[in-house]
Amino acid sequence: MLQTGDEEVVMESSSNLPLPEAFLNFLNQNGLDPSIYAATQSIPRYIRLKPGCEDRISEIEAEINCELREVYWLPNFYCLPPDVGIASTKAYQEGQVYGIDAASGAAVSALGVSPGDHVLDLCAAPGAKLCMILDLLGGSGSVTGVDISRHRLAASRTMLQKYKLGERCRLFVADGTKFSLIPTRVLEKSKSCIECGNAELEENFEIFKEWTSKKPWKERKRIANSRKKNITSDKSLHIQDPELIFYGRHSGVAGFSKSDVYQDVKDHEFSLFGYDKVLVDAECTHDGSIKHIQKFEQWGWETLSRRVLDAERTDDLTALQLKLLTNGFKLLKVGGSLVYSTCSLTVAQNEDVVEKFLSQNASAELVEIEAGKNWPCGGARIQKTLRFDPLTSSTSGLFIAKFKKIAI
Numbered sequence: 001m002l003q004t005g006d007e008e009v010v011m012e013s014s015s016n017l018p019l020p021e022a023f024l025n026f027l028n029q030n031g032l033d034p035s036i037y038a039a040t041q042s043i044p045r046y047i048r049l050k051p052g053c054e055d056r057i058s059e060i061e062a063e064i065n066c067e068l069r070e071v072y073w074l075p076n077f078y079c080l081p082p083d084v085g086i087a088s089t090k091a092y093q094e095g096q097v098y099g100i101d102a103a104s105g106a107a108v109s110a111l112g113v114s115p116g117d118h119v120l121d122l123c124a125a126p127g128a129k130l131c132m133i134l135d136l137l138g139g140s141g142s143v144t145g146v147d148i149s150r151h152r153l154a155a156s157r158t159m160l161q162k163y164k165l166g167e168r169c170r171l172f173v174a175d176g177t178k179f180s181l182i183p184t185r186v187l188e189k190s191k192s193c194i195e196c197g198n199a200e201l202e203e204n205f206e207i208f209k210e211w212t213s214k215k216p217w218k219e220r221k222r223i224a225n226s227r228k229k230n231i232t233s234d235k236s237l238h239i240q241d242p243e244l245i246f247y248g249r250h251s252g253v254a255g256f257s258k259s260d261v262y263q264d265v266k267d268h269e270f271s272l273f274g275y276d277k278v279l280v281d282a283e284c285t286h287d288g289s290i291k292h293i294q295k296f297e298q299w300g301w302e303t304l305s306r307r308v309l310d311a312e313r314t315d316d317l318t319a320l321q322l323k324l325l326t327n328g329f330k331l332l333k334v335g336g337s338l339v340y341s342t343c344s345l346t347v348a349q350n351e352d353v354v355e356k357f358l359s360q361n362a363s364a365e366l367v368e369i370e371a372g373k374n375w376p377c378g379g380a381r382i383q384k385t386l387r388f389d390p391l392t393s394s395t396s397g398l399f400i401a402k403f404k405k406i407a408i
């Protein structure tokens with residue numbers, strides 16, 4: 001049941017998802033109700049309408065022959081039955097509406113993005129949250145999107161271009177646990193080094209022109225050679241320098257040199273010159289997503305055991321989540337806010353990570369999510385943290401915690 005404007009929309013389940021015993025035991029160990037996964041068709045489809053496009057609602061409704069229901073607790077969000085698509089609508093094709101789950105929208109909303117903020121999305125792919133951040137930012141500030149997956153980040157780039165939201169965004173293929181570039185608001189343009197006679201230095205001082213997808217042949221060859229050198233035996237991509245694959249006209253890249261954009265910053269300087277807001281929507285087992293769990297009917301339940309239930313994989317994930325959270329917080333300036341979220345409902349990937357992080361970071365303060373007071377979600381095991389789940393929220397499962405960096 002989902003509360004929208006003045007009424008309640010009831011979306012009945014049309015099928016039940018059979019769950020293997022191993023997964024039921026996994027849910028029991030984490031105090032999760034298996035009925036969360038029983039109603040595979042009960043969660044509505046959520047869309048976000050770009051601000052200023054409200055006059056398109058009637059047109060969209062006519063095209064899909066269905067009423068859009070306003071989500072009362074999340075501005076510019078609407079819901080419709082899960083079997084109704086929007087891809088054929090003119091508003092979608094013109095980049096004025098896009099799909100994003102309401103719980104994911106809540107994670108972005110929790111950041112409290114304000115015009116002029118410099119925002120870091122440390123696990124940016126596949127890009128819906130990135131688009132929402134840019135929507136909220138308006139005509140000032142900047143957004144830096146980072147992801148280790150090249151093809152997923154390329155999909156994010158496509159979204160930015162489709163929805164015409166890339167003017168203030170730059171995208172880096174990089175390891176989020178090691179990324180260390182600050183917003184270019186504090187950089188001064190370096191003096192030209194034309195007379196230095198050193199090819200490497202000349203490259204570092206080459207000024208970035210306006211971004212284009214059509215790169216010169218020499219640059220394409222250099223990038224290809226760099227990729228070959230950095231592909232390890234396990235086929236994961238490790239890049240010495242974060243690779244810039246997109247930047248908008250007002251993202252703080254065009255007009256600057258490589259040495260400006262890739263400027264080394266000492267750890268203590270992040271507190272002064274870091275990001276105003278950081279989102280760490282970390283990689284997880286995705287057990288909070290009904291749609292994801294539903295896929296294992298086709299993939300096979302043995303695949304679920306390997307990807308979700310395997311203790312060694314889970315240990316690796318929680319270690320990764322802590323590193324992402326720790327590095328994201330390091331890049332935050334004093335007074336700034338960080339939101340940590342996962343679409344897992346397990347304690348190990350949420351509360352345990354938060355507690356360990358707090359024990360290791362004296363300047364981190366767990367704070368109330370003010371916007372969450374009216375959200376249809378429950379509190380998690382740690383005070384001030386929140387949990388969305390299909391039964392309570394009519395959304396995918398999501399855990400959210402918000403931190404503020406304080407001076408010590």
